Amino acid sequence: MSTQQESKAKPFRRLLLTGAAGNLGRQLRGALAQWADVVRLSDITPLGEAAAHEEHVVLDLADRAGVDALLEGVDAVVHLGGISVDAPFDDLLEANIRGVYNLYAAAQKHGVKRVLFASSNHAIGFHPTTTVIDADAPLRPDSLYGVTKCFGESLSRYYFDRFGLETVCMRIGSSFEVPKNPRMLVTYLSYRDFIELVRCSLFTNRVGHAIVYGVSNNRVAWWDNTKAAFLGYRPQDSSAQFDDLFPVQAPTDEFDDPAQRFQGGAFVVALPQS
Secondary structure: OOHHHHHHOOOEEEEEEEOOOOHHHHHHHHHHOOOEEEEEEEEOOOOOOOOOOEEEEEOOOOOHHHHHHHOOOOOEEEEOOOOOOOOOHHHHHHHHHHHHHHHHHHHHHOOOOEEEEEEEHHHOOOOEOOOOEOOOOOOOOOOHHHHHHHHHHHHHHHHHHHHOOEEEEEEEOEOOOOOOOOOHHHHEOOHHHHHHHHHHHHHOOOOOEEEEEEOOOOOOOOEOOHHHHHHOOOOOOOHHHHHHHOOOOOOOHHHHOHHHHEOOHHHHOOOOOO
16 A cells, blocks of 8 residues: 555544434534544434445344344444433333344444443433532433433443443533523533544543543533543533523522432423333
8 A cells, every 4th residue: 555545544444323313413424534434324214315435324223133234344333323312111112222232232243343322411310410420420310211321331331341342431411502401501512522522432542431421611510521531532612602591590499399409400300201
């Protein structure tokens, strides 16, 4: 290979992005093109026109044979696929439990080196807003959705301990263009910081099994990323630019509301869907 050809080589031969049609998948799609010769995109819905470097697969992650084929030839996975809100258990079972099992089983079979698993702050949503927690805090899911993210974290831990398949569990906060409520001033993750978190999680030499909170550099912090500092993730943005959307008020009786007391917000009071 010539020197010129070597300079154009990208770090990954093929990256897989599941959930590519979702909000964060759409934000990440362009960035992955800089890091891989081929970007394989999957979702349960159509993904539009494929770029020259893209492979599109419309697939239900509950389809075990389909997921097995999806992982063939893949170096690393950014797994955003699945249901991202609370939902009836049967739906969560297929998308967030059976789907994530299928993905890890296929990843191990095909020799995938690393998975970035989109976990959620709702895996620890019943911790109080008056405490700061780190990666070693006990799991305290605030919903059945949160329970499925706890399952994914535990499954990924098993696949690392048993087979050496590395995972970064990204406990994503609230990643939108603009925070939608006062709670999101604390949990806000800008799109730019999300992409940087993915980059750090992909390119750090050895990650083992790591847990990192996906959050920007906001004024108020519930989550301490010290134990994931080796990833090199240094958020550049802050929700402070949106402070005028939700003016600070003196404490009221509303703090008696569990949605105010616990980090999961409204998720802790929503009734489970049958």
